Amino acid sequence: MTGPVRSRRRGGGAGWLAAAPLLAVTLIAFGIPVVVLVVGAFTVKTGGLGFDNLSATMREPYIGALWSSVKLSAVVAVAGAILGAFLAQAVLTSRSGLLREAVLTASGVLSNFGGVPLAFIWIATLGNSGVVTAALGLGPGALYNFWGLALVYLYFSVPLMVLVIAPALDGLKPQWREAAQNNGASTWQFWRMVGIPVLGPSLLGGGVLLFGGAFAAYATAAAMVGASVPLVTLQIADALTGNVLIGYENIALALSLDMIVIALLVMAVYLPLQKRSSRWLA
């Protein structure tokens, strides 16, 4: 056996040792809850194991809430990705370094702005008695529906997309555009044949992140729309707290398992593409 191989093995052991605290925290913070969740999801009312809870989540009202959450998340992901990408490109290509810094800093703050305070801001602005609603004479209820909720979610999703896509846009080499021009390509042809395909995985990655953020959001929706827009996170909360019926805790765990499966499916599409993109933009 050669020296370098031995040293690599030793290095690998030391690496695992160094990572042990992180792995321990991950195991405790994520592993144990997942195990509890999975066991609970498959535990039926009689105390044995079975698929009753998962079957129940595939029926109304849960399947409708699940579908509504997926739709809302998809709308937010697509709209947020497009708007965020355009905003990031506009800012990064502007000649003002100050504007770039200001927008990126604001995005950092706004992307973390959610929960009940966000709901109250929008209610105070565009709610039934909101400032803008009154000023413009808008009718009531404009905010408390599917599209209103999507608008509010975009408030933190667009800045998040700006933060996610900005490094990828920075990684687009100006020489690629010049090389394309030199080969006769117009600006649109460059974007269609090179720019968008190269950025595609990053755009999709940003979209996945936005999807996940909207899919898991709870407090904003709970404060804003209550039960008027069925969402899986609201259903889970109701089932866990016994808001409507008691004894549905394991249904909540089964719904959570559904969410994990959906998130894993989305990640399964995203990860291979992201790997390729990072190689292109390196």
Place this chain on the structure above:
Amino acid sequence: MTVELRELRRSFGGTVALDGLSLTIEQGELIAFLGPSGCGKTTALRCVAGFERPDTGAVFIDGADVTRVPANRRDAGMVFQSYSLFPNLNVRDNVAFGLRVRRRPASERHSRAAELLELVGLGGFGERYPHQLSGGQQQRVALARALALQPKVLLLDEPLSALDAKVRVNLREEIRRLQLELGITTIFVTHDQEEALSVADRVAVLKSGRLEQVAPPAEVYDRPATPFVAEFVGTMNHLPGRVSGETVEVFGQILPLDNAAPGEEVDVLVRPEAVRVTPSDDGRGFILASSFRGSIARLRVQLDGGGEVLADVPGHEAVRLAPGLKVDVTLVERPVLTAPRTAVAAPVEPVA
């Protein structure tokens, strides 16, 4: 196809990149733009490519004024310093990119790409992606891509500077072979004098956006038009001399002047290969160091009166002319350039 640069001026803020550059490049000629960083060579090339628009002046390709023509409508293929291959396309599609933009049928695109890849020695690499190629291979692909549309002019922007020394030498010879084979008018930007001298039909030496000299490589080296060219191209000794009429006295020798003397006390500019070193117990200096370079050895001679002089001697003499040896120094009898006197006589190594 000829390329003419007429009185090009271009500034970036307060920095003048081109200061009235005029030059005509003949059909089928390979001209090298050589100069230090910031001399304007790349800006001039980008004006021809259409990526920069001169503040004043004009660019003509084959007699047509293309100064205002957008880059994507100019008939010029360009190879960039950093390869700039499209990472999402394989080698074949990179080469055929321009043909795809022009909506040529797939069969034509593929056959043209295959033909060009054979030409640059990469037949069989069509399905690979840029990240699967070495730097030299990527630059060959970039060259094939630049030639795919059969442009009137080939523009090479420091195409070899990111490559290893050996790959650089091989590729520059290959570029020259292809250029001669295709007879394409070519502008080659480089800061590497050896590269410029070895491949170009003519070398244009630029300084501060102005043309210092444009001439065949041997003339630039042997008969530099200005002290700047003399010092930038190759290594130059600065030796103290005294002007007298049309001659200058240096090391006790009287040599004819090649330029107007800038005063009576001057620096005489002498190449290391024009310095002869012979062992002598009562010589004017001793060998301080010897650097063996294969066919030659470069000696650093410490002069008794102060100062140093570099001398190139045949490689096989390196053993005999060892450090510590007392030697005499004489100069080859030929016209010499002079420059204003510097404080201490010292050799000037090349910038690049």
